[in-house]
Amino acid sequence: MNRNQPPPQTPDMLRDDALLMQLADGELDPETEAAVLAQLEGSLAAQRKLASLEALGAFVKETTEGDARADGIVDAVMAAIEADEAQAAGDDSREPASQEPSVAAPRRDVPRARPANDNARSIFAIAGLAAAAAAALFLWSKTEPEEPTFAAAPLPEAPLVAPLAAKLDGSAAPTTNTPTNAAEPEAGVEVASVEFGSNQGSVFYVPGDGAATAVVWINDGGEDP
């Protein structure tokens, strides 16, 4: 390759981002579309830009499609873009006067002139606003209170509390003063002590009317009198 040869220039049509956007959105007439596509074959940078535009469009569409809450967001985004462009145009119109500062004038930063068809700023604005809108929708959908759901079936009865350690030898006295689960019904009765004598037995807590009650079950093993 000859080093003195200038690098290949991007075809003029491809420098117009609006054309690429229209191409990505399928809004070009067939002739223009064919021409742009023909020029695209020779510009890798333009192909990448087109791919980015298509991906961005698909992302926004996928995020907002079918969600009624997205109504108005697109309009808001476009309004923001137009305002941004209007401001940029205003800046551009004032730039010539500031591009030749006098020697005596205090130094200040002078904005760089940019090509009139360079819409990179708009693309970044679109991308930023679209990403912000998508993020807002995502968070919105996550924070929206869910519809209250009601159990279709009646709640099951409170489970039987497991029997306490049974006093089997006639000496131990199970105590039940410490509730183990705050969700259990409040105990209306507590067994402070129990002596089964020569019998065996268990202590149960069963749900009662509003409060759990105690059942001391004696397995006397005796015969019917």
Add this chain to the structure above:
Amino acid sequence: MRAFMLAIAMTTTLFGSAAFAETPSGKPGSREQGAAKPDRSEATAELVVAHGTNGGKGIDPKLARHKELKNPPFSSYNSYALLEETTRGLSKGKPATVQLPDGRELKVLLEEVDEKGGKPTRFTVKATMKKPGSEESTVQFKAKPGVMFFVAGQRYEGGILVLGLKIR
């Protein structure tokens, strides 16, 4: 918080109005002079004696209010018949004796009465069952007023005995 404030307001209203109500002596705040303080050394015991079997007859309608009989461990038996229902007065330190159908003797002793605001909040009761010629079984309950507790499982006529005791 709202319920808490409401409770404070109600408590203030109730007790405040009571404290400054006109008493028989005609002087506000002198409740003790005119009203007899309830004697909390006494209580009333309601005793229910039922017979549980697997006879397939279901639960006696007279026992229908005792929903506990539908739950374990009572659900081991499908039929319950009311044998006896009685009320006994209890005095602290003096056991009340009831003869049970299986020959056992049940003694119910009121040991303690916890109070709050002049009302009983919990009774400490000792129930002792003794069969002639055998060791006795003793259970000490701490029961809120009106909550029935049970002693069950003793063999009786192909089934079991269920004793329900409620203190007021």
